[in-house]
Amino acid sequence: MPKMKTKSSAKKRFSIRAGGSIKRGQAFKRHILTKKTTKVKRHLRGTVTVNASDSASVRAMMPYA
Numbered sequence: 001m002p003k004m005k006t007k008s009s010a011k012k013r014f015s016i017r018a019g020g021s022i023k024r025g026q027a028f029k030r031h032i033l034t035k036k037t038t039k040v041k042r043h044l045r046g047t048v049t050v051n052a053s054d055s056a057s058v059r060a061m062m063p064y065a
Contacts, residue, residue: 010061014050022050022058
């Protein structure tokens with residue numbers, strides 16, 4: 001059988017932590033920031049964990065991660 005391909009978009013957006021959880025970047029921080037409050041922009045910093053309901057589909061896109 002040939003190797004399965006990893007989705008290029010998934011490998012750019014997600015990474016698997018050592019414990020098995022999936023790390024993702026925070027959305028809504030790219031543009032139109034003038035109307036967002038400082039508190040909202042502060043809480044959008046950093047990375048978060050992918051929800052458990054979505055992690056199965058992310059793992060399917062990254063078979064060797």
